[in-house]
Amino acid sequence: MANLVISAICNQNCAYCFTTDHRQPGHDFLPLGAFGERLDFLDRSGIQEARLLGGEPTLHPQFPDLVERARAAGKRVVIFTNGLMPETALTCLEALPVEQCTVMVNVNQPNGDRAAHERRLAVMRRLGERALPGFTIYRPDFQPEFLLPLVAETGCKPVIRLGMAQPCLSGGNRHLLPNQYRAVAVKIVRFAQAAAGTGVVLDFDCGFVRCIFSDADLEVLQAAGAKVGWHCNPILDVDLAGNVLHCFPLAQLGSLPLAPESDAAALRHTFEKWTRPYRRAGVFKECSSCPFKASGECPGGCLATTIRRFRHTPFRVEVPA
């Protein structure tokens, strides 16, 4: 898996946006030529999906051309969008075969901007099963119930991708704190049951931690068909300047250039090497002695959250000779 950034411009301003640490002044949109290089990278890496993100990727002025090129290269197209897309982008996406296109629509809790909400619903209706709603939890008092009628009303895929907002290393975005995870887990379990009652299943994004769910919780989630998972790996986000990141939250950790011979496996291997020492720890102080972590079942949560626990202390001590 690798995500290709094609736009730095966004028409939303989500408090939890994880690109906060990696804004690139002077780079607005990916040129077509560079997109060709990105597709070559996917080919070299044996990756069959072109996953396009931003900013808001559909704002790219040549978005339909990019999609066409990706399709011509035999790629299945995955778009990460806020749903507020221009008509040209929507027309292009709704023309794609359902099995060759997934549009992950990030839906925020309605905040009074009725016009934006209505536009998003209209887009999802037209995309039908190509659309898959995603919801990012960035505060413990989240209320996801509005998503269920939204799924029914729009005819989108009956799956809700749930993400826990993770911090950028700078901490400059809104995110959940580990001591809020358990309260969030309780609400997720309740929501999974409600969702199952309407034929909707939950799908977990990266960064969840096994121990925030009790065994009884897990049984309920499984009965509700939820696709639970605890993972944190180098996603590989390729930015507009041709640098590869472990993932946006870890942008400050460093990047690798997308060289003509680069492939995803080698890049991932380098990032794993860079981050290996931090993997001894996890988001909780109990992680390093946790059996779920020791067995490899759980990586200990999001690495950005883990790294933010570490600090440097510039102590000095005078020692007798």
Next chain:
Amino acid sequence: MTLYRCAPAIVWVKDVGQTLLVAQERGQWWALRGVEATIWDLLTLHYSFEQIVGFLTELLGLSGEEVMQRLLAVIRRWEQAGIVCPLEGEGSG
């Protein structure tokens, strides 16, 4: 006297039962437990060498001399590992 400082690349976190030290650029990590973890704690609280000796003497029930030798050995080991480094030209002795 030699003045030591925490190596600039070292970051650390206190977990249940251990303190983890990481030097990311070198790809190294260390898990400190027991007395070593306590020494690290006290250093990060900016205790002086003498204060650490005093604290450990009470904690371990050993003589001051024994504790001092043990503490010196730990610091030498950490110096070899690159966890602490001498501040050249800034010692007082």
